[in-house]
Structure formats: structure tokens, C-alpha cells
Amino acid sequence: MDNEVYSFALKSALNEIQNICPDIRNSFIFREEGEIVATDENTSEKLVVHVMDSFDGVFEKADAIGGVESIILEGSKGRVNMSCINDLYLVTVTSRKADTNYVNTVTQVLIPTILRLLEKIHPAPLKSKTPSREAEIDVPALNETEEPLMEEPEETPETETVPSELPVNQLIIENLGGLLVPSDTVRIDSETLSEWEEFSEGAKIEEVEVETFNGKITRCNVKPVKDSKYEGKGIIRMPEKIQLNLEVKKGELVRVRPIVD
Amino acid sequence: MAKKKKPIQEVAATTEPLTLEGLHMDDLRSNLEEIKTYDGVIGYILRNSTSAAIDLKDPTKIIDYAILSSSALDASEALSEDFNLGSIRSVIVEGKNVKVLCLTASDNRISVFMDKEVNYEEILTKLHSH
Numbered sequence: 001m002d003n004e005v006y007s008f009a010l011k012s013a014l015n016e017i018q019n020i021c022p023d024i025r026n027s028f029i030f031r032e033e034g035e036i037v038a039t040d041e042n043t044s045e046k047l048v049v050h051v052m053d054s055f056d057g058v059f060e061k062a063d064a065i066g067g068v069e070s071i072i073l074e075g076s077k078g079r080v081n082m083s084c085i086n087d088l089y090l091v092t093v094t095s096r097k098a099d100t101n102y103v104n105t106v107t108q109v110l111i112p113t114i115l116r117l118l119e120k121i122h123p124a125p126l127k128s129k130t131p132s133r134e135a136e137i138d139v140p141a142l143n144e145t146e147e148p149l150m151e152e153p154e155e156t157p158e159t160e161t162v163p164s165e166l167p168v169n170q171l172i173i174e175n176l177g178g179l180l181v182p183s184d185t186v187r188i189d190s191e192t193l194s195e196w197e198e199f200s201e202g203a204k205i206e207e208v209e210v211e212t213f214n215g216k217i218t219r220c221n222v223k224p225v226k227d228s229k230y231e232g233k234g235i236i237r238m239p240e241k242i243q244l245n246l247e248v249k250k251g252e253l254v255r256v257r258p259i260v261d
Numbered sequence: 262m263a264k265k266k267k268p269i270q271e272v273a274a275t276t277e278p279l280t281l282e283g284l285h286m287d288d289l290r291s292n293l294e295e296i297k298t299y300d301g302v303i304g305y306i307l308r309n310s311t312s313a314a315i316d317l318k319d320p321t322k323i324i325d326y327a328i329l330s331s332s333a334l335d336a337s338e339a340l341s342e343d344f345n346l347g348s349i350r351s352v353i354v355e356g357k358n359v360k361v362l363c364l365t366a367s368d369n370r371i372s373v374f375m376d377k378e379v380n381y382e383e384i385l386t387k388l389h390s391h
Contacts, residue, residue: 026344047343054339057332058354064325065356065374072353073337075346093344180328 006118010038013114018042021106023098025078029090029111032059032068033190033224037088051091055082056226057180085112166199168257174230175250176237182221186210187237188256190224196258207259210236216246219259289369290314296384301376303359306330309368317374326361329354330372333363351385364388 028039062068073080304317352363
């Protein structure tokens with residue numbers, strides 16, 4: 001089953017839920033890193049992107065409360081409920097008169113059931129939009145052609161925390177600034193992160209070790225880049241504080257290793 | 262991403278009246294001081310355009326909590342426009358350990374932080390009952 005079928009199954013489920021709960025005005029599913037998994041027929045992708053952008057700041061600082069499990073937003077004319085199911089976020093928008101218990105019961109039972117079914121039918125549901133990921137792992141030579149900045153696994157220096165087979169990527173520094181930008185977090189292409197996660201047998205990569213060519217090393221948090229213009233370009237977006245610590249600047253190359261605890 | 266803030270006048274015109282509106286900052290603060298004595302309540306942030314009152318048990322989390330609650334309220338305004346939700350009565354962000362209740366009254370932004378098990382409805386009702 002490919003991603004399209006997976007999304008189609010969830011989209012159909014969302015539409016059916018809306019049929020049995022007409023008070024649901026919109027419903028959709030997305031991942032924190034910005035991937036739209038499924039939307040109902042009333043909800044445009046543009047709208048979902050705007051919602052995800054709106055929640056960015058909340059996700060950024062959610063570590064302070066142990067991550068986001070749910071968000072409930074009550075308005076005078078309607079209500080938004082966002083709940084975390086595994087690593088997905090299900091959002092439902094209901095009218096004010098909706099029976100929230102009924103809506104929650106339906107959505108919180110049906111969607112997880114469908115997700116479990118899909119997992120059973122196909123145990124590796126859409127982790128990434130690249131279906132040939134497993135083939136890349138089996139044939140390391142492909143990395144050389146598809147990602148010229150990635151070093152060969154044999155050259156990877158071993159560390160205590162990183163299995164030897166985990167790759168080391170050479171990435172170009174790009175500035176990362178802004179009022180709400182955490183000074184201890186770099187941002188890397190989500191595809192690279194997914195690749196590392198697959199290499200580390202699904203372990204979530206939350207930290208990386210960044211090494212300069214002068215031998216300076218630092219360990220920092222990592223999140224996927226938000227801006228699509230930085231995707232697939234071998235870029236690491238780095239706050240000024242980390243650049244100062246490492247004595248590097250925009251445009252320079254650094255080695256980046258995933259940390260797997 | 263800069264978010265468009267809804268003018269206060271517009272909020273007042275389109276919303277159901279909140280009982281908190283018109284309350285003086287001091288009244289709100291004393292109200293929150295009482296709420297802070299409830300079991301499981303970690304603290305609060307009360308902020309408007311001219312002043313702020315913060316009382317949190319763990320001062321090292323002040324910045325994170327302040328940004329989190331501010332982001333939640335900004336997001337609620339954006340979503341209200343996206344989905345025509347009207348005035349926002351409350352926003353609850355629930356984490357694995359802690360949840361936060363955020364609301365806006367006039368130009369006052371209120372956030373109450375509490376353990377996950379605490380019934381926020383009781384606090385919301387208390388805030389709205391004054």
C-alpha cells in the first residue's frame with residue numbers, strides 16, 4: 001500500500017465520520033513536521049498549512065509541558081479539537097451546538113482503529129513520501145548519487161552514542177533567526193532526518209552532534225526545516241549562538257551526526 | 262511568522278460579552294492568586310499592553326511558559342478567523358505533564374498552568390463568574 005492509498009483510506013474515514021456527525025465542519029490529519037496526511041472534502045490543503053503555521057509556536061515551546069497531547073479551542077460559534085494519535089495530529093472543527101462527547105467518542109475510536117488496521121495491512125505506513133527508502137538502505141552506493149554531501153558509512157567516525165552504520169552528513173550552514181527561535185536547536189531537511197531515523201531503526205532523532213572542520217564539536221537539538229526552500233539542499237539552519245560557539249558562519253560546511261540514545 | 266492581531270474593538274463587537282471584561286488588573290490578579298491556591302495549579306501569567314504579573318512555582322520555566330501561552334492565544338485568533346469560531350472563550354493546551362488554560366479578556370491575556378489532572382472547567386468558571 002502506498003501513501004496515496006493510505007491517505008485515501010483516512011480521507012474516506014474523515015468524510016464518513018462527517019456523515020455520521022454532521023456537526024463536524026472540518027477534519028484533517030497532519031504530522032508535527034508539517035506533512036498533511038489526510039483532509040476531508042471540505043478542507044483545503046492551503047487551510048491546513050495555515051493551521052499548522054499557526055500552531056508552530058505552540059509546538060516549538062511544547063517541550064515545557066511534555067509535548068502537545070491535545071489542544072481545545074472554544075469559540076462562541078464553534079470549537080476546534082486537536083488530539084495526538086501516535087505521531088499524528090487529528091483536528092476536528094465543530095459547530096457550537098455539537099455534542100462534543102459524541103464527536104470525541106466517534107473520532108477518538110474510529111481514527112485510531114483505522115490507523116491500527118492500516119498498520120496491520122501495511123506495517124510501515126507513510127513515514128516519508130519516498131517509497132524507495134528501503135532500497136536505499138540495502139544499497140549504500142545509492143547515497144553517493146542521490147546525496148552527494150553524505151559521506152560513505154565506512155568513513156564515519158564512531159562515537160559512543162552513534163552506531164557505526166549511522167551516516168554523517170556534511171551540510172552547509174544557513175542562518176536561523178527570529179524572536180521565537182530556540183538558541184539550542186538547529187533545523188535540518190526532514191528527508192535527512194527521516195533517513196537517519198530509518199538507519200537507526202525508527203528511533204526519533206532529537207539531537208545531533210555538529211563538528212566543524214577545525215575540530216570544534218557541539219551537541220544540540222534538531223528539528224525539521226519549516227521553509228520548503230531549504231528542503232533537499234544539504235542545508236543546516238543554525239542559530240547565531242551555535243555559530244558563535246563553533247566559530248563558523250553562513251556558507252561554511254559542517255559535519256552532522258545524529259545522536260541516538 | 263507574524264500573525265495578524267484582531268483589533269480589540271472588533272473583538273468586543275463580535276463576541277459574546279465576557280464577564281472578565283472591565284475587570285481591573287488588580288481584581289484579576291487577586292482572582293488568580295486565589296486560583297493559584299487550588300490543588301495542582303502551578304501558576305499563572307497575566308499580561309496586558311502595559312503590565313504583566315507572573316507567579317509560577319518554577320521560575321526557570323517562565324520564558325517557555327510565556328511564549329507557549331502567547332503562541333496558543335495567537336494561534337487561537339488565527340484559527341478563529343480560519344474557521345469562523347467567533348470570540349475565543351478559552352484555549353487548553355494539554356501536554357504529557359502539564360496543561361495550560363489561556364483566555365483573553367479585554368486587553369488582558371490570562372494563562373493558568375496546572376497539573377494534567379486538574380479540572381480546568383472549574384477554574385474557567387471561576388474566572389468567568391467574577
